[in-house]
Amino acid sequence: MGKELYDQYACAAEIFRRCDALRPGTVEQCFDGTEEELKKTAVTQPCMFAMELAAAAVLNEKKILADAVAGFSLGEVSAAVFAGLFDLETGFRLVCRRGELMEQEASRFDTGMAAVIKLTPDAVTALCEQFPEIYPVNFNCPGQISVAGLSSRMPDFSAAVRQAGGRAIPLKVSGAFHSPYMEDAARAFAAELSEACVKTAALPLYSDVTGQPYTQNVTDLLSRQICSPVRWETLIRNMTAAGIDTFVEIGPGKTLTGMIRKISPDASARSYAEYLADCPESKDCARKEETIIC
Numbered sequence: 001m002g003k004e005l006y007d008q009y010a011c012a013a014e015i016f017r018r019c020d021a022l023r024p025g026t027v028e029q030c031f032d033g034t035e036e037e038l039k040k041t042a043v044t045q046p047c048m049f050a051m052e053l054a055a056a057a058v059l060n061e062k063k064i065l066a067d068a069v070a071g072f073s074l075g076e077v078s079a080a081v082f083a084g085l086f087d088l089e090t091g092f093r094l095v096c097r098r099g100e101l102m103e104q105e106a107s108r109f110d111t112g113m114a115a116v117i118k119l120t121p122d123a124v125t126a127l128c129e130q131f132p133e134i135y136p137v138n139f140n141c142p143g144q145i146s147v148a149g150l151s152s153r154m155p156d157f158s159a160a161v162r163q164a165g166g167r168a169i170p171l172k173v174s175g176a177f178h179s180p181y182m183e184d185a186a187r188a189f190a191a192e193l194s195e196a197c198v199k200t201a202a203l204p205l206y207s208d209v210t211g212q213p214y215t216q217n218v219t220d221l222l223s224r225q226i227c228s229p230v231r232w233e234t235l236i237r238n239m240t241a242a243g244i245d246t247f248v249e250i251g252p253g254k255t256l257t258g259m260i261r262k263i264s265p266d267a268s269a270r271s272y273a274e275y276l277a278d279c280p281e282s283k284d285c286a287r288k289e290e291t292i293i294c
Helices: 003-008 010-022 026-032 041-061 075-083 088-106 121-129 151-163 180-194 218-227 232-241 255-263 272-277
Strands: 066-070 111-117 134-141 144-150 167-170 246-249 268-271 290-293
Touching: 003 010, 003 026, 003 041, 010 026, 010 041, 010 088, 026 041, 041 075, 041 088, 041 272, 066 075, 066 232, 075 088, 075 218, 088 180, 088 218, 111 151, 121 134, 121 144, 121 151, 134 151, 134 232, 134 255, 144 151, 151 167, 180 218, 232 255, 246 255, 246 272, 255 268, 268 272
Parallel strands: 066 290, 246 268, 246 290
Antiparallel strands: 111 144, 111 167, 134 144
16 A cells, blocks of 8 residues: 555655654555555554555645544544644654554454444444443444454344344454553553654644544543544534535545545545546646545
C-alpha cells in the first residue's frame, strides 16, 4: 500500500523515508508485506500511519485543503498529526508504541471481533448485555456495529444475533480492540502521551470517544480511545451538523467512504485516489470545506 504515492509524489516519498528512518523496514512492509505480517497490530499501525500521512501530504500539496479532521481508531493519531498536535516523528513513535501495547494486550487473551449487521445499536447493546465477555465497540454506521470479546463466547453470541434477525461476521483482527480488554494498553499509552510534546492544533480534530471536537484533553481522549467504543456514526453526524459536506478518505481503501455514505447520503464522500484522479497536475485543485478522514 502506498507504492504509487511513493513513486509519483516527492512529498509522499519523503513521509515514507522519514518513517522508515525511525523504524527500518516500514517501507518494505507497506509495499511488499505479506497479509500475515500486516495483520500483526505492531506492524499494521506504523504502516497505516505512514501511508495515510503520505496521502494527506499529496492532497495538501494539490491544495485540496481540510477544514477539519477525524480518524477511525489508529487514524485518529494520523489525524492528530495532520492537525498539528504532534510533529511527524513524535506521532510515528506514538503509533509504533500504540501498536506494540495493543498487540501485547491482545496476546494475553483469546479474543476476537465481529461486525454485526441488520440490527440497531440498541439491539446489539442489549444482546451484549446478555454476554458479559462481549462488548459493542465500533458504532460504524446504520446497520453495522462491531463487537469484541472472548473467542469462546462468539459462537453463542452469533447465534443470538441470528435469532434477533441479524448476522455476525468475524473480523480479521488479533484482539478485542476498543474494549475493556485494552485497558492496560490505554493506561500505558497515556503515560507515553504524557511525555510527548503536544502542540496547538491548526484544525478541529474530532474524537472517536465523544464524537465531538477535541478541547484540551488530548492525552485523556487519545489514550481512552484504545479501550472505548469508536462512535463513528455520531462523529460524522456531528461533523455534517457543523457544516462539513465533503469527506476525503486517506486510508488504503474505501471502508470509511462507504460508512459515511450510509450515515449522510447527502454528503460527498470519496477516497483520496478518486480525488487525485480528478485532479491532474494541469488543473487548479483548490477545494473548499474538505474533510480529510484517516
